[in-house]
Amino acid sequence: MDTEIKLSGWRPSLMGKTKLQGGSLDLTFSDLSYSVGKGKKIKIILHQINGSFKSGQLTAILGPSGAGKTSLMNILAGLKKSGIEGKVHVNGAERDFKTFRKKSAYITQKDHLLKNLTVDEYMISAAHLKLGNDVSNNDKISTIELVMKTLGLTNSQHTRITCLSGGERKRLSIALELIDNPSILFLDEPTSGLDSSSSLQCVALLREIARSGRTVVATIHQPSFRMLNHFDHLYIVASGMCMYQGPVGSLVSYFKSMNLNCPSYHNPADFALDVASGEYGYVLEKLVSGIENGRKIYQETSMATSSEVLSNDTEDVEENEEVAMLSGLPKNKLESVSRLINAAPFHTQVAVLLGRTWRTIWREKILTTMRFAVHVVVAFLVGFLFWQIGGDAASIFNNVGLIFFNMLFITAAALMPTVLTFALDMKVVIREHLNQWYSLKAYYLAKTLADVPFQIIFPIVYLVPVYFMTNQPMSLERFGLQLGMMIWLSLVGQGLGLFFGTAFSIDVASFFAATSTVPLFLLSGFFVTFDSIPSYINWLTYFSFARYGFEGSMLSVYGYDRPPLNCSESYCHFRFPEKFLEQFDLTQSSYSLSVVGLFINYIIIRTAGYFALRYKLRHVR
Numbered sequence: 341m342d343t344e345i346k347l348s349g350w351r352p353s354l355m356g357k358t359k360l361q362g363g364s365l366d367l368t369f370s371d372l373s374y375s376v377g378k379g380k381k382i383k384i385i386l387h388q389i390n391g392s393f394k395s396g397q398l399t400a401i402l403g404p405s406g407a408g409k410t411s412l413m414n415i416l417a418g419l420k421k422s423g424i425e426g427k428v429h430v431n432g433a434e435r436d437f438k439t440f441r442k443k444s445a446y447i448t449q450k451d452h453l454l455k456n457l458t459v460d461e462y463m464i465s466a467a468h469l470k471l472g473n474d475v476s477n478n479d480k481i482s483t484i485e486l487v488m489k490t491l492g493l494t495n496s497q498h499t500r501i502t503c504l505s506g507g508e509r510k511r512l513s514i515a516l517e518l519i520d521n522p523s524i525l526f527l528d529e530p531t532s533g534l535d536s537s538s539s540l541q542c543v544a545l546l547r548e549i550a551r552s553g554r555t556v557v558a559t560i561h562q563p564s565f566r567m568l569n570h571f572d573h574l575y576i577v578a579s580g581m582c583m584y585q586g587p588v589g590s591l592v593s594y595f596k597s598m599n600l601n602c603p604s605y606h607n608p609a610d611f612a613l614d615v616a617s618g619e620y621g622y623v624l625e626k627l628v629s630g631i632e633n634g635r636k637i638y639q640e641t642s643m644a645t646s647s648e649v650l651s652n653d654t655e656d657v658e659e660n661e662e663v664a665m666l667s668g669l670p671k672n673k674l675e676s677v678s679r680l681i682n683a684a685p686f687h688t689q690v691a692v693l694l695g696r697t698w699r700t701i702w703r704e705k706i707l708t709t710m711r712f713a714v715h716v717v718v719a720f721l722v723g724f725l726f727w728q729i730g731g732d733a734a735s736i737f738n739n740v741g742l743i744f745f746n747m748l749f750i751t752a753a754a755l756m757p758t759v760l761t762f763a764l765d766m767k768v769v770i771r772e773h774l775n776q777w778y779s780l781k782a783y784y785l786a787k788t789l790a791d792v793p794f795q796i797i798f799p800i801v802y803l804v805p806v807y808f809m810t811n812q813p814m815s816l817e818r819f820g821l822q823l824g825m826m827i828w829l830s831l832v833g834q835g836l837g838l839f840f841g842t843a844f845s846i847d848v849a850s851f852f853a854a855t856s857t858v859p860l861f862l863l864s865g866f867f868v869t870f871d872s873i874p875s876y877i878n879w880l881t882y883f884s885f886a887r888y889g890f891e892g893s894m895l896s897v898y899g900y901d902r903p904p905l906n907c908s909e910s911y912c913h914f915r916f917p918e919k920f921l922e923q924f925d926l927t928q929s930s931y932s933l934s935v936v937g938l939f940i941n942y943i944i945i946r947t948a949g950y951f952a953l954r955y956k957l958r959h960v961r
């Protein structure tokens with residue numbers, strides 16, 4: 341049997357002589373059931389299964405599609421909390437969710453990473469977020485170097501994520517979680533999407549990580565014979581029950597003891613999956629009761645109960661304290677690297693996330709350039725279309741059309757990119773937040789702040805040419821007031837984008853963002869004046885940010901005792917701006933109140949976005 345695999349390009353080097361300082365954690369679970377739905381629609385996914393996953397071992401959860409592997413792992417990782425019965429114990433004591441989540445890491449099947457960062461930038465931000473301010477920068481750097489060396493990422497340290505190979509991305513996902521030295525690692529199908537050689541490398545690495553005293557549990561789909569032999573412990577799930585639990589090498593013998601002969605030269609994993617799928621008749625019940633639904637661990641010579649094996653192995657671990665750990669990393673460093681929830685203080689989390697987000701926005705060259713270019717192109721188009729009309733009373737209604745269009749454009753230009761980018765970011769946030777990198781408040785604040793410079797720059801880029809080309813009143817004060825409205829509308833638009841991007845999937849969000857925002861512009865006072873809106877619906881206008889935007893914009897152009905306009909025709913009905921404001925029922929309006937209205941809208945939308953994000957993250961569990 342060839343258990344020594346050749347690793348091309350990198351080699352895990354975890355075979356050191358120091359013990360895992362965070363403490364080894366053995367995981368046992370008993371009578372674990374999981375169901376979804378209620379009443380007649382209830383679906384039982386796991387049926388009172390039992391098992392034991394030990395530190396220092398690499399465990400594979402194997403089973404046919406839909407057997408319940410991911411459900412089991414999500415429950416064990418503490419990601420799922422509802423619909424569960426039974427007990428999960430950590431080192432013999434009942435699992436405490438909070439402390440357990442601090443000591444474990446979950447690596448999702450798809451590597452959701454920020455594609456514009458380089459490997460070392462990602463590692464540095466993870467180190468700042470996870471290790472906090474008590475660990476010195478030198479210690480952080482040496483930890484990063486060690487983890488990167490261990491996972492064979494040193495040569496790719498300056499490579500952007502988008503250019504990494506599938507195997508490198510997977511190793512980076514693991515490296516990011518290893519920074520704060522978790523005791524338990526859960527991996528959902530770590531080899532999916534990798535070629536056979538990368539898959540073998542990945543599993544070999546996981547085994548080395550397990551050897552350092554960690555508990556490593558991975559769901560796996562269809563392992564090759566070579567890959568199977570890299571696992572220490574095998575847990576096979578079929579129809580939500582445990583069909584086998586024990587060493588990989590004892591699998592064939594267990595089947596034999598149940599009168600199921602695995603043909604020679606046949607991959608035992610494939611045979612097990614065939615058996616689990618019923619291709620060898622209805623033998624599942626016999627296999628499940630043979631292993632007592634996971635209460636026992638099969639050994640070729642004997643059958644041990646989970647608790648017996650666990651207690652024996654705990655002794656083994658104690659005896660073999662010498663065998664473990666990240667080579668080269670001094671003991672005191674590991675102690676300082678013990679896992680803490682949101683280890684970095686709030687302001688550090690915000691600062692790191694802000695820096696990271698700015699970097700990704702800056703590198704999102706196409707999107708950022710396009711956003712800039714669209715503002716310039718549309719500004720010139722509008723400028724030529726409404727050329728020099730601003731001071732002419734004969735074109736006063738065209739000028740109001742321009743004011744309204746400015747509002748619509750600035751809001752939409754801030755809203756749509758945020759919807760799209762945020763919906764894509766969500767997967768990264770889910771992964772990082774579930775692994776306790778940062779608090780949700782810190783993330784949301786950083787995300788909100790990161791786009792603010794753009795919500796200021798883009799309205800300036802747009803308004804300057806439009807203002808001059810369309811000959812609006814040449815007063816710095818009026819320009820400032822108009823710009824103020826544009827910036828507030830841009831901020832509200834971005835807030836709406838965050839809300840829709842958070843609350844819905846990308847396709848629903850982009851449809852909903854467009855269709856639900858447009859009606860708010862109906863209530864702006866542009867299409868129908870406020871005094872002609874029926875009283876039973878008039879109150880709705882106070883909830884429309886567009887109303888405040890329109891009032892403020894109109895006042896900045898026509899308010900504050902603006903002198904009479906020129907008239908290029910023989911008669912202009914609205915030469916006097918005050919009279920024109922009367923026409924739109926805006927004489928009682930106030931610019932300051934418009935700002936207050938926009939500010940309140942902004943706060944409400946931001947808060948709604950935050951709660952939508954919180955709900956979504958809780959729902960993932």
Ligand SMILES: Nc1ncnc2c1ncn2[C@@H]1O[C@H](COP(=O)(O)OP(=O)(O)OP(=O)(O)O)[C@@H](O)[C@H]1O
Nearest residue numbers: 376383385403404405406407408409410411412561
């Ligand atoms: N929220 C849910 N509502 C309804 N059914 C669910 C839900 N979650 C899981 N299931 C069902 O539970 C079963 C087990 O799902 P699970 O994802 O754990 O399987 P799996 O063994 O990981 O499958 P695969 O290898 O295909 O990923 C599946 O039949 C799935 O459809």
